[in-house]
Amino acid sequence: MKILDYYMKILSVSLLLMLILDPMWMPCASVHAQLDNVDPAPLAKILQDVVEAIVSGNYSEALLLCEKALAISLPKDIIYTHSKLYRNIEQVVNLLIQADDVITSGIGDSSKLYVLLNELHIAKLKLMETIDSYVSKLLPFFKDSNMRRIIVGSLTNYILNLDAKLEATLTKLMQLYLGTYGKEIYIELHHQPVVYGGGTLGIDILSITDLDINYVNLTLVLIYGDMLSQMYQYAIPVGENAKIDITTPSVEDIIAMGLEPAPKINAKLFVIAKAVDGKVLGYQTSNFQLVYIYPSIRISVPSYIRPGEEIEVNISADLDYPLNLLIYLNTVSNASLLANLTLSPGERVLALSSRGLPAGYNKLIFLSEPRGKYLAYRFSHNLIIMLEKTVSFINTKPFVIIPFMKPGLEIYVDPPINYNATIYVGDTIAIRYESISNSKIAAEFSLPPTFFFWKYRVLVEIQPNNPSYSPVIVENSIYVLNVATLAIALILIAVITTSPSKMGYIATALILGGSTVKSLISRTKNTSVLHTTVIRYVFRKSRLLNLYKKITAVVSKYIEPPRPSETLREFYCRFSKAFSNSYILPLVKTFLELYEKDLYSSHYIDFVEAMNIVKQIEEVENR
Amino acid sequence: MLNRLKRLRTGRDFILMLMFTILVSSMSVLINMPSTSPYSPYNVGDRGYTQLTSLTLGTAKFIKDLKNLEQKALIIIPLNSKPDSSLPQLIENLLENEATVVILDEDGYSNDLIRYFELKAKIDPVKVLDEVSKVRSREYPLADIKFGDTVFEVVTYKPSHIVIDEENCFIIAKTSRYAYADIDNNGYYSIGESMDEYIIGCGWRKRNGYLWLISDLDIFTNELISLKDNLEFLGRLVSLGKVYLVIDYLGLGSIDVSKYLLNELALGVTTWGNISIALLVYLIILVASVMMKYAEKH
Numbered sequence: 001m002k003i004l005d006y007y008m009k010i011l012s013v014s015l016l017l018m019l020i021l022d023p024m025w026m027p028c029a030s031v032h033a034q035l036d037n038v039d040p041a042p043l044a045k046i047l048q049d050v051v052e053a054i055v056s057g058n059y060s061e062a063l064l065l066c067e068k069a070l071a072i073s074l075p076k077d078i079i080y081t082h083s084k085l086y087r088n089i090e091q092v093v094n095l096l097i098q099a100d101d102v103i104t105s106g107i108g109d110s111s112k113l114y115v116l117l118n119e120l121h122i123a124k125l126k127l128m129e130t131i132d133s134y135v136s137k138l139l140p141f142f143k144d145s146n147m148r149r150i151i152v153g154s155l156t157n158y159i160l161n162l163d164a165k166l167e168a169t170l171t172k173l174m175q176l177y178l179g180t181y182g183k184e185i186y187i188e189l190h191h192q193p194v195v196y197g198g199g200t201l202g203i204d205i206l207s208i209t210d211l212d213i214n215y216v217n218l219t220l221v222l223i224y225g226d227m228l229s230q231m232y233q234y235a236i237p238v239g240e241n242a243k244i245d246i247t248t249p250s251v252e253d254i255i256a257m258g259l260e261p262a263p264k265i266n267a268k269l270f271v272i273a274k275a276v277d278g279k280v281l282g283y284q285t286s287n288f289q290l291v292y293i294y295p296s297i298r299i300s301v302p303s304y305i306r307p308g309e310e311i312e313v314n315i316s317a318d319l320d321y322p323l324n325l326l327i328y329l330n331t332v333s334n335a336s337l338l339a340n341l342t343l344s345p346g347e348r349v350l351a352l353s354s355r356g357l358p359a360g361y362n363k364l365i366f367l368s369e370p371r372g373k374y375l376a377y378r379f380s381h382n383l384i385i386m387l388e389k390t391v392s393f394i395n396t397k398p399f400v401i402i403p404f405m406k407p408g409l410e411i412y413v414d415p416p417i418n419y420n421a422t423i424y425v426g427d428t429i430a431i432r433y434e435s436i437s438n439s440k441i442a443a444e445f446s447l448p449p450t451f452f453f454w455k456y457r458v459l460v461e462i463q464p465n466n467p468s469y470s471p472v473i474v475e476n477s478i479y480v481l482n483v484a485t486l487a488i489a490l491i492l493i494a495v496i497t498t499s500p501s502k503m504g505y506i507a508t509a510l511i512l513g514g515s516t517v518k519s520l521i522s523r524t525k526n527t528s529v530l531h532t533t534v535i536r537y538v539f540r541k542s543r544l545l546n547l548y549k550k551i552t553a554v555v556s557k558y559i560e561p562p563r564p565s566e567t568l569r570e571f572y573c574r575f576s577k578a579f580s581n582s583y584i585l586p587l588v589k590t591f592l593e594l595y596e597k598d599l600y601s602s603h604y605i606d607f608v609e610a611m612n613i614v615k616q617i618e619e620v621e622n623r
Numbered sequence: 624m625l626n627r628l629k630r631l632r633t634g635r636d637f638i639l640m641l642m643f644t645i646l647v648s649s650m651s652v653l654i655n656m657p658s659t660s661p662y663s664p665y666n667v668g669d670r671g672y673t674q675l676t677s678l679t680l681g682t683a684k685f686i687k688d689l690k691n692l693e694q695k696a697l698i699i700i701p702l703n704s705k706p707d708s709s710l711p712q713l714i715e716n717l718l719e720n721e722a723t724v725v726i727l728d729e730d731g732y733s734n735d736l737i738r739y740f741e742l743k744a745k746i747d748p749v750k751v752l753d754e755v756s757k758v759r760s761r762e763y764p765l766a767d768i769k770f771g772d773t774v775f776e777v778v779t780y781k782p783s784h785i786v787i788d789e790e791n792c793f794i795i796a797k798t799s800r801y802a803y804a805d806i807d808n809n810g811y812y813s814i815g816e817s818m819d820e821y822i823i824g825c826g827w828r829k830r831n832g833y834l835w836l837i838s839d840l841d842i843f844t845n846e847l848i849s850l851k852d853n854l855e856f857l858g859r860l861v862s863l864g865k866v867y868l869v870i871d872y873l874g875l876g877s878i879d880v881s882k883y884l885l886n887e888l889a890l891g892v893t894t895w896g897n898i899s900i901a902l903l904v905y906l907i908i909l910v911a912s913v914m915m916k917y918a919e920k921h
Contacts, residue, residue, distance in 0.1 A: 039761055041812035042754035042801040068799075072755055147814055 038074060040141040043082070044151045046072075047134075050089055051158040055165045057100075059093050066090050078137050085134045088127045092166070095120045099169050103176065110177060117173045118223075124166045125225055125266060131159055171285075178272060178283045185209040185216060185238075185273040185282030197261070197292040198250030198372035205242045207273060209281070213238055216281070221270040224249065224290055228257065251292050251370040261375060265290040295319055295374040297343070299366055304384040307359060307467035311352040311383065319345040323374060328365040329357065343368065359385045359470070387470035390417070392462045400447075400480045407478060408444040409458065415439075417464050424459040435465065450480045452489065542598045543607065544591075547614045551591055554621055555579070568592050584620060587613045662703055662840055663879045664870060669846035675868060678854060683866040687883060689713040692722070697866045699725045701840050702732040704874035711739040718832035723863055725835040727843075729783045732872070733836060740829055743788035746838050749804040750781040751821045754812075756799030758850055761810075765851065766823040766839075768796035770859055775852040782839035784821040796824030796837070843868075 046069050053062035066086045074082055098116055135155060142148035190204040207216050220232040228249065236242035254261040267290045273282040296318040305311060317323070325343040329336045338352060361384055368377040396409040411421055416439035423430045423445055430445035447456065455477055462472045542548070552561050559578045562571040572592050576585060591613045598605045658665040664672045664685040675683050683699075690713070692698065698717060700710075714724050714736070726733050731746040753764035758778045766782070768775045777796065784804060787795075803818045805811075812818060824837040841847050848854055860866060870883065 039752070039754040039811050042761075042803070042818065045801055045818055046755055068755065073757070073759070143809075143811055144813065147812075150814070 038078060038138075038141045040138040041147065041151055043072070043138060044155050047085075047131075048155060048158045050086075051162045054089070054093060054096065055158075055161045059097050059100075062093050063090060066093070078141075081130070081134050081137050085127075085130045088123065088130050092120070092123045092127050095123055096166075096169060099173055103169075103172050113173065113177050117170065117177060120166070120173065121170055121223065121268070124163075124170070127166075128159075128163060174270070174283070174285065184211060187218075187271050187273055187282050187284040189269070189271060189284050189286045191269070191286065191288060193287075194289045194291055195248050196373035197248055197254075197290055199248055201246045201248055201269075201288065203244045203246065203269070203271075205236060205244060205271065206240070207236060207238050207242075207282070209238055211238075211281070216273050219270075219272040219274060220244070220246065221272070222246065222248075222267060223270075224267045225262070225265040228254070228259070248290055250372045251375055252372075255370060261292050261370070263292050263294075263375065265292075292373055292375050295323055295368055295377045297323075297325075297366075297368060297377055297379070299379050299381070301364060301381040301383060303382070304386045305354055307354065307357075307385055307387060309354055311354050311364070313350040313352060313364075314347070315343065315350060316347045317343050317345055319343070319374070321345070321372065323371055323377075324369040326367045326369070327352070328367065330363045330365070332365060332367065338364070354385060357385055359387050359467075388415075388468050390414070390419075390462060390464055390469045390472045392460070392472045392474050394458070394460050394474050394476055396458060396476045396478050398478060400478055402447070402450065402480060402482050403484055406444055407447055407480070408442060409460070409476070410440065410442045411460055411462070413439050413462055415469075417466050417469055419465060419469075420463045422461045422463070424461070425456050430458075447480060450482045451485050452482055453486075454480050456480060542595065543605065544595050544598050544610050547591070547610050548595050550614050551588065551617065554617055555588065568596050584617060587617055658876075658879050658882065660873075660875050660879050662701055662844065662873045663875055664868070665879055665882045667845065669844065670841070671845050672843060672868065674845045674848050675843050675857075678848060678857070683857075683861065683868060685870050685883065686867045687870055687880075689717065689869060689871075692717065692867060695721045695723075695864050697723045697725065697860055697863045699727065699843070699860075699866065699868045700872065701727040701868070702730070702872045703840060704872050705732050706736070706872045710872075711736050714834070715740075715830065718830035718834060721831045723833040723835065723860075725837060725860070727837050727840045729781075729838055729840050731783070737836065740827075740834065742827060742834075744792075744825065744836065745786055746783050746836070747786050747804070748783045749806055750808070751779075751784050751798060751802050751823070752781070752805050752810070752812075753798055753802035755801035763847075763850075764798045764802050764823075766796045766798050768824055768856060769794065770856070773859070775856040775859070777842055777853050777856050778847045778850040779823060779839040780841035780844075780847060782823050782841075784823060785825055785836060785838050787822055787825060791827060792825040793828055793833075794824070794826040794835070795822055797822055 046065060050062050050065045050069065053059070053065060066089055069086045070083060072082070095116065099120060102113060102116065135152065139148060139152070142151070186208045188206040188208070191201055195201045201222075203220070205218065207218075209216070214237060215235045216238050218234045218236055220234065221229060222231075223229045230246070230249075232244075232246060234242075234244055236244075248267075251261050267288050269286050269288065271284045298316040300314040300316075302312060313327075315325075322342050322344045325339075325341050326337060327339040327341075329338050339350070341350070361382055364381045364383055366377075366379040366381075368374070370376045391414040392412060394409050394411050397405070397407070400407045409423070413419060413421075413436075416437070418435055418437050421433045421436060421441070421443075423432070423443060425445065425447060428448070430447075431443060433441065433443070456479075458476050458478055460474050462474070464471065555561075555575060559575055562568070566574075569592075572589060575588060579585065591610060594605055594610050594613075597603050658671065659668065660666055661670040662672055664675070667673045672685075676685070686692070689698070689710075696717075700714075717724055726736070728746055729748060731748045734745045737744050751764055752761040754761040756765045757763050758765065762781050763778055764782065766777050766779055768777050784798075797820045800820050801818060802821050803812050803816045804821065805813075806816050807813050823839060824835065826833055826835040842853055843857060848857065870879075875883075
């Protein structure tokens with residue numbers, strides 16, 4: 001059993017070490033590196049497949065592919081446009097499914113058809129815009145320019161086919177909406193292909209018919225992008241050219257409707273000829289573009305000016321009509337408005353006051369308000385208000401001994417201008433001078449109470465009264481020595497240390513405490529001198545102390561244990577008198593001799609012999 | 624004298640303890656330290672096969688010799704190095720015994736084997752990428768494996784593809800039609816590369832058994848086994864019977880082989896969960912000895 005116990009001990013210690021060394025929790029990292037960038041070609045391919053499915057009328061396939069495309073995991077920078085595109089495609093496909101149903105089954109509810117027509121038209125415009133944006137997003141991912149050219153070219157063809165398909169569906173729906181008998185009047189339209197916002201769309205209309213009528217009622221519907229539509233009604237003579245001018249929406253009209261104007265908007269014109277009873281006799285459609293532009297304004301502002309100078313702003317405006325121009329400082333708010341003026345076509349020079357502008361960098365913001373065909377224009381320019389550099393230095397006495405000296409300094413300022421000077425000692429103002437014209441002044445100031453010795457920081461702030469000059473701060477240090485308090489303190493210390501008071505004794509005791517051997521103080525008291533010596537003794541601990549304790553524990557059963565005042569020999573005498581065992585007595589004597597040797601000498605001690613003695617005594621005692 | 628004896632005893636204790644510690648710790652290190660070799664059954668990292676046994680609750684077993692295997696078993700043979708010439712014959716014997724043999728091969732090591740069975744197929748070691756049907760990135764293409772009435776969407780990692788010139792396969796696993804073989808290995812679709820469906824797996828009825836070929840070594844690795852339908856696919860394979868994964872052709876190092884031998888020789892040193900069974904046994908012995916000592920004293 002003992003052997004098993006022995007090996008179990010070894011095993012347990014080994015186990016502990018093994019647990020420490022056990023690497024079973026050691027992580028093992030081997031992770032595949034992943035490609036971060038998108039490969040655009042498969043994305044273009046799936047878009048092509050979706051478009052092809054739509055064009056070929058396989059809408060279920062198109063929706064399945066959309067679902068697949070929406071499940072693709074992509075980086076953040078493209079995922080939004082990607083999802084938006086396929087959501088738009090899904091919307092268009094669903095509308096196309098509805099449109100096909102309507103076209104196949106014929107017109108049901110004309111108002112629903114009108115809604116479908118509008119929705120499809122708007123969805124088409126949105127989709128085309130999203131496709132443009134998506135293709136632009138894909139372009140940077142192509143590593144090979146040839147590949148980019150081939151794939152984008154192919155994709156463009158597919159998109160054109162999709163556009164044609166959607167346009168054809170829209171036309172069919174329009175025909176259905178207008179009726180199948182709408183060819184009794186032929187309408188010919190002519191107008192400019194591009195018109196500026198707020199401008200006039202001049203439409204030449206010629207209506208030809210075999211019907212016996214002199215005038216025909218025309219309804220003109222204009223749809224601008226996916227934003228707004230206008231409707232007009234006219235009666236024009238048949239067989240003659242009629243000219244109709246329509247004012248297109250200006251940029252402020254669009255903004256007033258809460259919409260954001262785009263620089264280019266695709267617009268569609270529907271002209272519907274109706275009989276008096278409302279019957280549609282004919283129709284015609286055409287496209288044009290509504291364009292908004294940024295005003296051609298060039299603004300020239302100096303990069304820097306001196307304080308107080310006027311800011312000369314050169315404005316060159318190539319405009320068709322005046323615009324309102326607002327000028328702001330740093331931010332666009334009513335509080336920061338510097339000027340509000342009407343900007344007429346041509347060149348002009350504007351002088352702005354710089355009064356109140358802070359020195360340093362300032363940003364001037366020019367904002368033209370949108371009007372007619374002109375979009376809002378924003379231009380900003382950094383303007384620095386430069387100050388002349390003021391040079392100043394101070395001359396101070398480095399040491400001040402109070403109360404014999406008074407602190408002072410000399411201030412030099414260049415160029416000689418009118419200025420204010422403030423002297424700080426530390427953080428507090430020591431003295432302030434106003435409207436000084438001399439370039440050199442001498443100043444005296446008072447100091448905070450200084451007990452013995454202190455270093456003070458002296459700051460002089462020069463604030464020129466002319467705003468063209470920059471303020472300046474100069475700094476220096478002075479050392480202050482208070483001789484009076486120092487002398488008093490020295491005298492006090494001398495009196496305390498030499499007087500025979502209790503305090504003196506306490507101070508002396510404190511100084512003496514902790515030293516090992518010192519002879520420190522010679523203290524005079526009329527006629528006597530006191531010398532003090534402190535000595536620390538160090539005893540080594542006996543190696544037989546534990547054995548000695550065991551022996552005393554055993555013999556204490558028979559006699560009183562060794563007393564503190566008793567030597568070992570005295571104890572043995574007492575023991576030998578009280579105890580007469582011939583076997584134990586010599587053992588105790590031998591042990592005490594060994595213990596005495598160990599305590600008071602440097603002789604070799606047989607430690608094993610001492611252990612044996614104790615063991616023998618314990619064995620006898622245990623019998 | 625007694626003191627000297629004591630010192631001697633203490634020294635002997637120390638040496639014994641040290642030897643025991645070194646022995647036990649070395650074994651522990653060898654058994655428990657995870658391997659870093661790709662496709663090692665002891666690699667707990669992404670590219671290891673450790674979860675193959677833990678997730679199948681021990682149904683799948685690693686073996687080192689194809690001889691004397693159970694009949695009708697499913698034997699997975701990953702080929703990460705060129706097999707010896709005896710492998711075709713061994714596989715043929717297994718197929719005769721109605722076994723199902725699944726060969727995982729990305730680098731075309733199995734092409735000779737396929738020829739041996741007079742099959743018109745071969746592994747083309749060009750890696751297949753797929754930006755559309757994928758997990759994480761295009762290097763992890765998804766492949767649809769039709770197994771009975773179920774279609775498993777299995778994740779692969781840079782698989783090769785199989786070129787088949789026959790129509791006798793009873794099963795075919797394909798990528799989406801947006802996958803492409805990255806011939807120039809630049810990680811992108813390039814001019815000249817073909818974007819199409821690629822065959823990642825196929826199976827034949829041969830002799831009395833079935834022979835499968837899958838052109839990806841990673842589908843059962845720790846990284847992929849829990850993704851998409853990989854585990855379900857493995858479960859379906861496991862349902863066919865006992866599964867054996869042959870480690871002879873994985874190109875493992877001597878440490879992995881030693882681990883395998885230790886596992887085979889000493890049942891107690893296998894790792895179960897994250898606790899070494901050997902460690903558990905040692906702890907039980909320790910507790911028993913402490914209790915015995917306590918009983919002896921009282």
